[in-house]
Amino acid sequence: MTEAEAQHDGTGRVELSFTVRDRERATHRQVRVPPGVTVFDSASWNGIAIDSTCGGHGTCHKCRVRIDERCPTTPHDLKTFSREQLDAGWRLACLVNATRDLEVEIPPLTTRPKAATVGVGRQVILRPAIQKRYVELAEPTLADQRTDLARFLDAIDDLEPAPDLAVLRRLPPVLREADFKATAVVVGETLIDVEPGDTTREQYAIAFDLGTTTVVATLLDVTTGTPVAVASALNRQQPYGGDVITRISATMLDPQALDRLRAAACETLAALAGEVCGEGGVDPARVYEVAVAGNATMTALVLGIDPEPLGVAPFVMSAAQPPDVLASEVGLALHPRARATFFPALGAYVGGDVVAGMLASGMDRDKRTRLFIDVGTNCEIVVSDGDRILATAAPAGPAFEGGVIRCGMRAADGAIEVVRLGDDVELGVIGDVEPRGLCGSGLVDAAAELVRTGLLDRSGRFVSDDVAKEVAPSLADRLRMLEQQRVFVLHRPTPDAEPEDCVVLTQRDVRELQFAKAAISTGWTLLLEELGLHQDDVQQVLLAGSFGSYLSAAAAVRIGLVPALPLLRIVAAGNVAGEGAKMALLSVRERAGAQALLGEVTYVELSDRPDFNDRFVDQLAF
Ligand code: FES
Numbered sequence: 001m002t003e004a005e006a007q008h009d010g011t012g013r014v015e016l017s018f019t020v021r022d023r024e025r026a027t028h029r030q031v032r033v034p035p036g037v038t039v040f041d042s043a044s045w046n047g048i049a050i051d052s053t054c055g056g057h058g059t060c061h062k063c064r065v066r067i068d069e070r071c072p073t074t075p076h077d078l079k080t081f082s083r084e085q086l087d088a089g090w091r092l093a094c095l096v097n098a099t100r101d102l103e104v105e106i107p108p109l110t111t112r113p114k115a116a117t118v119g120v121g122r123q124v125i126l127r128p129a130i131q132k133r134y135v136e137l138a139e140p141t142l143a144d145q146r147t148d149l150a151r152f153l154d155a156i157d158d159l160e161p162a163p164d165l166a167v168l169r170r171l172p173p174v175l176r177e178a179d180f181k182a183t184a185v186v187v188g189e190t191l192i193d194v195e196p197g198d199t200t201r202e203q204y205a206i207a208f209d210l211g212t213t214t215v216v217a218t219l220l221d222v223t224t225g226t227p228v229a230v231a232s233a234l235n236r237q238q239p240y241g242g243d244v245i246t247r248i249s250a251t252m253l254d255p256q257a258l259d260r261l262r263a264a265a266c267e268t269l270a271a272l273a274g275e276v277c278g279e280g281g282v283d284p285a286r287v288y289e290v291a292v293a294g295n296a297t298m299t300a301l302v303l304g305i306d307p308e309p310l311g312v313a314p315f316v317m318s319a320a321q322p323p324d325v326l327a328s329e330v331g332l333a334l335h336p337r338a339r340a341t342f343f344p345a346l347g348a349y350v351g352g353d354v355v356a357g358m359l360a361s362g363m364d365r366d367k368r369t370r371l372f373i374d375v376g377t378n379c380e381i382v383v384s385d386g387d388r389i390l391a392t393a394a395p396a397g398p399a400f401e402g403g404v405i406r407c408g409m410r411a412a413d414g415a416i417e418v419v420r421l422g423d424d425v426e427l428g429v430i431g432d433v434e435p436r437g438l439c440g441s442g443l444v445d446a447a448a449e450l451v452r453t454g455l456l457d458r459s460g461r462f463v464s465d466d467v468a469k470e471v472a473p474s475l476a477d478r479l480r481m482l483e484q485q486r487v488f489v490l491h492r493p494t495p496d497a498e499p500e501d502c503v504v505l506t507q508r509d510v511r512e513l514q515f516a517k518a519a520i521s522t523g524w525t526l527l528l529e530e531l532g533l534h535q536d537d538v539q540q541v542l543l544a545g546s547f548g549s550y551l552s553a554a555a556a557v558r559i560g561l562v563p564a565l566p567l568l569r570i571v572a573a574g575n576v577a578g579e580g581a582k583m584a585l586l587s588v589r590e591r592a593g594a595q596a597l598l599g600e601v602t603y604v605e606l607s608d609r610p611d612f613n614d615r616f617v618d619q620l621a622f
Contacts, residue, residue, distance in 0.1 A: 013387065015101045016042050022108050031365065032387075034596055039065060039104055040094035044589040046365055047123035051109050054158045055127045055588070056094040063093040066105040071096055116225025116586060119360030119579040120542065120571075127587045128222040129188045129339075130205060130288045131159060134198040137180040148172055152194065156184055161191040164337055170194055185335075187288050188324075188588070192337040202286040204228070206273055206334075207581035209353065210265065210294030210302060211235060212244055212377070213401070213410070214546070216578050217272035219280045219287070225586050228280035231272050236264040237301070242403060243377045244297035248311035251301075258306060265302040266331025273332050287334040290327050291581040291591075293343045295351035295378070302330055303342075315348035320598060341584065343594055347603045349393035354380040356580025357544050358601070359594045361573055363389060369537050371524055372573075373562065374544040375400055375440075375551070379520050382601070383527040385537075389601045390530055394523035396516040400440035400547055405509045407490075409437030416442035416490060416503065417550055421449040423474045425490060435491040435503050441550040446505050447513055448555035450488060451622045455479065458621050460514045462486040462507055482506065517561045518619035524563070526606060526615065535563035542573040549574050559622050 013032040016039065020027050033042040040056045040063050043049070054060035061080045068089040081090045093104070114126040135155035138144065146154070148171045149163060161184070163171075171194050174182055178196035185193040203223050209216040216232040240250040240261055250257040269292075277284045292299070296317050300307040303325070309316045327338040343352030354374060358364065363372055367386035374380045379396040382389060402408030402415075409415050414436030418428025428442075429435045438446065450456035454471035457463055468476035478489040482499040491503040528535060541562050543551055553570035556562045562570060583590040606612055 014098050016098055017101075017103045018043060018048055019103070019105045020048060021106060032367075033098060034600060035099050036097050037596070038094050039067065039091075039096045039098055039102065041589055041592065042098055043093065043104075043106070044125055044127065044587070045593050047115065047125060048106070049109055049115070049125055050093050050106055051111065052094070054094075057158075057160075058092065058094055059160075060158055061092060062110070064090060064107060065093040065096075066090050066107075067096060067102055071102075114224065118225065118583050118586065119576065120362065120573050122360065122362055122583065124225065124583055124587050124590060126222070126225050127589055128203070128205065128289075128585060129341075129588050129591070130203050130222050130585075131184075131186040132200040132203055133159065133184045133186070134200050135182060135184065137175070137182075139180050148175055152182070152184065153191075159184075159186055161186040161189055163191040164193075166337060167191050167194055185288060187337075187339050192288065192339075193335065199286070202283070204280075204282050204287040205289040205291070205585040206276060206287055206332075207578055207585055208269060208272070208290060208292045208294075209356075209575055209578035209581060210269070210292050210298045211353070211577070212247075212295065212298060213238075213242070215268050215272060216575060217269070217276050218578060218582055219276035219282060220582060220585055222586060227582070228282060229276040231275040231279065233268060233272055233275075235298075236268045237261050240264075242401070243398065244295065244307075245311060247301065248297060248307045251306065252308055252311070258301070258304065261301045262304045263331075265298065269302070270331045270333065273334065284334045285336075287327075288338050289585060290330075290332060290334070290338065290340045291343070291584040292330070292340060293353045293356035293577040293581040293584075295353050296345045296348050297351070299342055299345065299352055310348040317345060317348055320344050320346070321595070341591070343580065343584070344598050346391055346598065346601055347393070349378055350380050350391050350603060353577035354382070354391070355594050355597055356578075356584070357573070357576035358382060358389075358580075358597055359583055359590060360576040360579035361542050361544070364593070364597055364600055368539040369533060370540045370542065371528075371538050371563070372542045372544060373520065373524065373548070374576075375520065375547045375561075376545060377401055377403075379516075379523065381520065381523040381527060383524065383531060383533075383538075385531050385533060388531060389597075390527045390604050391601050392523050392527060392604045392606050394519040394606065396519045397512065399443065399509075399512040399516040402437065402439055404512050405438060405443060406487075406506045407437045407503045408443070408509075409439055411439040411441070411546065411550065415439035417445070418442065418552070419445040419449050419490065421453050421455075421472070421475060425475070425478070427491060434493070437503060438490065438505065439550075440547050441552065441555075443505070443509070443513055444559060444561065445552055445555045446488070446490060447510060447622070448552070448558035450505070451558060455488065456510065456622070460510050460620065460622060462488065462510075480504075513559070514620045514622070517559055518616050521560050521562075521619045522612065522616045523606060525619065526609065526612075527604060530604060535565070538563050538565060539569060541565065541570045542576075543570065544573045544576045546575065548572055560619065
């Protein structure tokens with residue numbers, strides 16, 4: 001397919017067929033990428049290794065592949081290959097742009113690249129932005145009066161970084177005190193430091209999942225891709241409200257609130273950075289980069305950008321991709337010139353956390369029809385059919401996080417997370433303590449079990465006492481009245497406790513759950529329709545986020561939160577935002593992949609669809 005054809009057929013992608021040879025055999029892989037991506041990047045993004053020491057910069061001349069003789073040659077190809085080799089189609093992979101379908105043969109590797117498994121089973125070839133090079137230099141003489149910088153950079157043959165002013169200040173004393181044996185610290189294209197002696201073993205970065213409720217930090221050794229320490233904490237912005245809307249409102253009501261919210265987010269990141277460095281026994285000055293995956297509001301707040309336009313129609317962001325900043329700008333006391341990079345956002349309610357999640361789950365690289373759901377107050381939904389990717393946001397409300405539910409609570413000690421109804425009620429409680437309330441997964445489980453036993457009808461109404469005695473005699477006495485509504489008693493602290501002292505599920509709670517699940521199922525139903533698909537066509541459902549990890553797939557299917565599919569097709573994907581942040585730190589190729597998603601994903605606004613309300617009402621039933 002030519003580039004024009006690729007765009008014409010609506011997929012915007014070209015197909016590369018790789019034949020990967022090792023000493024014994026050949027394996028075949030087909031990948032699809034946006035036109036214009038280099039062959040080297042196309043392979044790298046898909047976990048296929050090609051020899052390289054420069055990481056795709058066109059300087060090492062190692063990324064030799066055989067394509068076909070019609071591929072244009074570059075001056076580097078002419079220097080690298082003989083006439084016969086060029087005629088046979090040999091080219092440097094990092095200098096060939098894939099603008100049409102190509103067949104690519106990769107010869108056996110001369111070195112085995114380091115790779116790490118990150119995200120949802122993604123194999124990532126390590127190519128971090130952080131690079132160190134140790135050099136031993138000849139001292140200057142009257143016959144060799146090269147500048148310190150030229151001497152230093154000449155010794156680094158595969159990188160061409162530009163120095164920070166601070167490095168120029170440090171370079172002369174460091175080189176002389178260290179007998180001209182020193183380590184270059186490069187982040188991206190910038191030489192950020194020169195360290196005395198050989199410090200190449202110490203190369204660290206921190207991945208942050210900056211959630212509205214919880215913030216997670218992972219300290220990574222980027223030389224191996226290994227997590228060294230992980231820590232999480234509540235976002236210190238909590239006193240300003242539990243969700244993004246209340247925090248945006250806070251900045252609209254109080255001119256000081258933006259500074260305070262920014263400070264609170266920065267303090268959260270700083271405390272976690274201190275914790276993971278302490279736990280990992282790593283000097284914070286050896287952390288050279290951080291990546292932050294957060295929703296659009298969290299990203300705006302930590303950067304001190306007024307979030308008000310995100311909270312009012314037409315919901316506009318200040319920028320899809322915030323610029324990289326010094327990590328000290330977001331309150332982090334790491335290496336003084338460490339960088340902070342932020343994930344780009346698709347829209348005010350499909351933020352950098354979702355882009356990171358899509359990257360971690362390979363939504364853009366899998367041919368299967370997949371549905372990605374990040375369940376939360378604002379629920380993000382992404383559908384890919386292997387060619388097109390659609391995304392939307394559905395306002396599910398706070399039901400899943402315990403808000404508006406009479407006995408709702410966060411997933412903390414004492415929260416009921418599993419409910420089984422048999423002859424009696426069996427509960428799974430976080431921390432194995434006396435139940436205090438119901439978290440999101442317990443709420444879904446409770447409703448699903450009540451529907452299964454017939455105590456809740458499909459319209460979401462508790463059945464009459466007579467029907468209850470018929471369908472579930474041993475549980476019927478748990479249906480009680482409390483403040484003029486029917487409730488189901490899940491836990492009694494004492495056998496004769498009154499309903500107000502018990503953990504109960506009320507009729508109103510069930511209605512709240514129905515609204516939340518209808519918002520989500522309307523979202524994915526409409527996205528599937530846009531792609532001309534039916535729910536049976538979905539080959540995998542990824543439930544993202546901490547809530548998704550605890551949710552029972554069977555219960556989610558039973559209440560219609562996810563399509564009615566075999567349970568094996570429904571996968572808890574875990575903290576994919578944090579995984580995406582790790583990938584961005586381990587591979588600049590993956591980081592570029594996150595950027596590319598901005599051009600590949602179509603955002604679908606649901607709220608202005610004329611049929612939205614009717615569809616929503618259709619989805620209310622269990
Ligand atoms: Fe080094 Fe292509 S990867 S020249």
